[in-house]
Structure formats: structure tokens, C-alpha cells
Amino acid sequence: MAFGELEDLCCHINAKIGCVKKLLQLRAIGREPSLKEVLRNVGQEMAELHGLLDRMEGELNQQRQLAAVLQEMRRHVEKERMEAELLLSNIPTELSCGPKKEPQLIKKPIKEAKVVKEVVLITLEELENVPG
Numbered sequence: 660m661a662f663g664e665l666e667d668l669c670c671h672i673n674a675k676i677g678c679v680k681k682l683l684q685l686r687a688i689g690r691e692p693s694l695k696e697v698l699r700n701v702g703q704e705m706a707e708l709h710g711l712l713d714r715m716e717g718e719l720n721q722q723r724q725l726a727a728v729l730q731e732m733r734r735h736v737e738k739e740r741m742e743a744e745l746l747l748s749n750i751p752t753e754l755s756c757g758p759k760k761e762p763q764l765i766k767k768p769i770k771e772a773k774v775v776k777e778v779v780l781i782t783l784e785e786l787e788n789v790p791g
Contacts, residue, residue, distance in 0.1 A: 688694045 685698070688698065
């Protein structure tokens with residue numbers, strides 16, 4: 660047995676002996692009628708503290724689980740961000756929303772204006788002479 664292990668064993672045994680001594684002292688105190696009420700109150704407060712510690716442990720476990728979920732979400736969001744940056748850097752210029760080069764408009768040749776001949780007005784007599 661190594662020296663460190665023997666020293667740890669001695670410390671453990673001494674701690675247990677100290678606990679037994681305290682229990683014997685408390686047992687002796689518990690027999691005195693004037694101190695019974697004090698011990699009862701201490702016992703009740705210890706029970707309340709035990710319940711409070713249990714609730715705190717539950718909260719701590721929930722916080723650990725939440726932290727793990729948030730860490731996983733963070734990794735997922737970082738992966739999505741990297742994919743989005745990759746997509747953004749590889750957008751074809753035809754589809755990008757940034758500054759565009761305006762395409763050159765092809766101008767159609769102007770058509771020659773058609774000449775409309777004027778109609779000469781006819782008189783009422785000329786109109787009556789037209790065959791039916």
C-alpha cells in the first residue's frame with residue numbers, strides 16, 4: 660500500500676470518528692428537555708435545505724441539458740452560415756442582386772413612314788353623277 664493511500668485511509672477514518680463523536684454529543688443534547696425544541700427546528704430546517712438542494716440539482720441538470728441543446732444549435736447555425744456564404748460567393752452574375760451591368764439594348768431600325776395620299780374632295784354634283 661502506497662503512503663498516499665494510507666494517509667487517505669487515515670483521514671477517512673478520522674473523519675468518521677469525528678462524525679460519531681458529534682452524533683454522540685447531539686444524542687446527549689437531545690435528552691435534555693430544554694434543547695429538544697432546538698434540535699427539532701434544526702431537523703426541520705435541514706429537511707427544507709435538503710429539498711432546496713434537490714430542486715437546485717434539478718435546475719442545474721436542466722441548465723446543462725439546455726446548454727447542450729444550445730451548443731448543438733450553434734454548431735448547426737454555423738454550418739448553415741458557412742453554406743450560405745459559399746452559395747453567396749458562387750451566385751452567377753445573371754442572378755445576383757448586386758450592381759448589374761445593364762445589357763445593351765438593340766435598337767430596331769426606324770421604319771419609313773408610309774405616305775398617305777390625300778383624297779380630293781368631291782362636290783355634290785360629282786357625287787350624283789357616280790353610277791350606282
